[in-house]
Amino acid sequence: MVEADDMFKTGEKVTTSGIYSYERHIESMTPFTCSPTPEEERLKLSEGDTFPAHSECKQGVIWKLVKRT
Numbered sequence: 001m002v003e004a005d006d007m008f009k010t011g012e013k014v015t016t017s018g019i020y021s022y023e024r025h026i027e028s029m030t031p032f033t034c035s036p037t038p039e040e041e042r043l044k045l046s047e048g049d050t051f052p053a054h055s056e057c058k059q060g061v062i063w064k065l066v067k068r069t
C-alpha cells in the first residue's frame with residue numbers, strides 16, 4: 001500500500017490520488033540551479049496520471065506523497 005513519504009519518479013503512473021511534493025532531481029550529480037514552483041511543493045495528482053517532469057528544467061524528479069486524497 002502506498003503511504004505518506006513514499007517516493008515516485010517522473011514517468012511513473014500515479015496509483016494513489018493525493019498531494020505530492022517535489023523532493024529532488026533524479027540526476028543529483030548535475031548541479032541544478034532551478035527550484036520547484038509553489039504548485040510543485042503541493043501538487044495534486046489523481047490515479048492514472050503520470051508523475052510529471054520538473055516544469056522549469058524538464059528533468060526527471062522525485063515526488064513524495066504528502067497526503068492521500
Ligand SMILES: [Zn+2]
Pocket residue numbers: 025032034035054055056057058059
Ligand atoms: Zn529542475
